[in-house]
Amino acid sequence: MNFVIIVAAGKGKRMNSKENKVFIPLLDKPMLYHALKPFQNCNEIDEIIIVTQKLDFNKIKEIKNRYSFDKIKNVVEGGKERQDSVHNGLMSIKSAKDDDIILVHNGSNPLVKENEIIECINAAKKFGAAVCCFPLKDTIKKINNDFVEKTLDRKDVYQMQTPQAAKYGLFVEGFKNIKKNGIRVTDDVSIVESIGQKVKTIECSYENIKLTARDDLNIAEGIIMRRNNASNDFRVGFGQDSHKFSNNKNKRLILGGYTVPNETGLEANSDGDLILHALFNALSSAIGEDSLGHYADPMLKRGVTDSRKYLKVILDKLDQKNIKISNVSIGIEAYNPRLDSHTPKIRESLSKILSLDKERIGITCTSGEQLTSFGQGIGMQCFCVVSIVSQNPKI
Numbered sequence: 001m002n003f004v005i006i007v008a009a010g011k012g013k014r015m016n017s018k019e020n021k022v023f024i025p026l027l028d029k030p031m032l033y034h035a036l037k038p039f040q041n042c043n044e045i046d047e048i049i050i051v052t053q054k055l056d057f058n059k060i061k062e063i064k065n066r067y068s069f070d071k072i073k074n075v076v077e078g079g080k081e082r083q084d085s086v087h088n089g090l091m092s093i094k095s096a097k098d099d100d101i102i103l104v105h106n107g108s109n110p111l112v113k114e115n116e117i118i119e120c121i122n123a124a125k126k127f128g129a130a131v132c133c134f135p136l137k138d139t140i141k142k143i144n145n146d147f148v149e150k151t152l153d154r155k156d157v158y159q160m161q162t163p164q165a166a167k168y169g170l171f172v173e174g175f176k177n178i179k180k181n182g183i184r185v186t187d188d189v190s191i192v193e194s195i196g197q198k199v200k201t202i203e204c205s206y207e208n209i210k211l212t213a214r215d216d217l218n219i220a221e222g223i224i225m226r227r228n229n230a231s232n233d234f235r236v237g238f239g240q241d242s243h244k245f246s247n248n249k250n251k252r253l254i255l256g257g258y259t260v261p262n263e264t265g266l267e268a269n270s271d272g273d274l275i276l277h278a279l280f281n282a283l284s285s286a287i288g289e290d291s292l293g294h295y296a297d298p299m300l301k302r303g304v305t306d307s308r309k310y311l312k313v314i315l316d317k318l319d320q321k322n323i324k325i326s327n328v329s330i331g332i333e334a335y336n337p338r339l340d341s342h343t344p345k346i347r348e349s350l351s352k353i354l355s356l357d358k359e360r361i362g363i364t365c366t367s368g369e370q371l372t373s374f375g376q377g378i379g380m381q382c383f384c385v386v387s388i389v390s391q392n393p394k395i
Helices: 031-041 054-066 082-091 114-127 168-180 189-193 214-228 274-286 292-301 307-320 343-354
Strands: 002-008 047-052 072-077 101-106 129-135 140-144 147-152 158-167 200-203 233-244 252-255 258-264 323-333 361-366 379-390
Touching: 002 031, 002 082, 031 047, 031 054, 031 101, 031 114, 031 214, 047 054, 047 082, 054 072, 072 082, 082 101, 082 168, 101 114, 101 168, 114 129, 114 158, 114 200, 129 189, 158 168, 158 189, 168 189, 233 274, 258 343, 274 292, 274 307, 274 323, 274 343, 274 379, 292 307, 307 323, 307 343, 323 343, 343 361
Parallel strands: 002 047, 002 101, 047 072, 129 200, 323 361
Antiparallel strands: 101 158, 129 158, 140 147, 233 379, 252 258, 323 379
16 A cells, blocks of 8 residues: 655744644645645555644644545644654554555645656655655855855755655664664655665656745745646536436435435436436547447446446546546436435535545536426436546647
């Protein structure tokens, strides 16, 4: 397994902030959100552990719930020094094996890219330890009493960033060594360097910087805005699906992957999840693919009735094309059941399935003044509109 420890126990003094700097907003979201998002979205990451001040536990919980960061499995109190905080995070992992990979990342490094995370993991698996870094571009001089003492050779000099990674067993051995010998370190791979472990360098983007001063916030916001607007391709997809209610009173009503309690399901060979069916068609139409039946019918013959598995087919196609879902808008027409009390749960389920923020998923319900069979209670109809963006020049 691959675990990541997010160190978020800073006080924000150099930011002139009265609160932990990881909660300072970047555009409309806290800094920590941007640091967590790539790890939440990365399929290679199994669990996230956050190390922070005890007084910030509730804020972390709010971020986890608001943005559906379900990979966060533990929140741990930090220590006096950084290495103490990392040690607390490491010791909180009870299921790790010696060859499992532990990444350590700064909550104040909000611009890391998913490919950098994956490269760091793969290098740590192969070499035992790895670190993201970039070469220095500027001339470096040693200063003595405000005067230049000498110019240093910047060749082969790199600036370390995060994530930094090592196998669990190496980290445990390294911590025992630095504690025994009273060694203090300023970064995480130095812990395993202390026992003679070589560390593989992974050259990362110059954008992957640690935010320390107020000016850094302006730089980070500019990078985030550029990334958000970097797509050269924006598309909209539309999908629809409808089903009548089943005569089988034991069939469950499933909408958006959520089972609506105490309600009869919809007639279908599958589970009848008309939201996921409409969503599939919306996404498929946006990228020029076929309708749901083209993919689902062969799967039904194999006994697959879970609509989430159908949807995964089109989501995998989006991933292959490096396409991201920007937002989803769902409209449901039905006389019953009354869904307003269930839409938060449906939205939460869709958020997890799509790895999409809940505020980017809209759900509205209407009876249509009983002008159609759906408004008259015979069945349900769903319309879905999606917008997608691509980091590629063409979809």
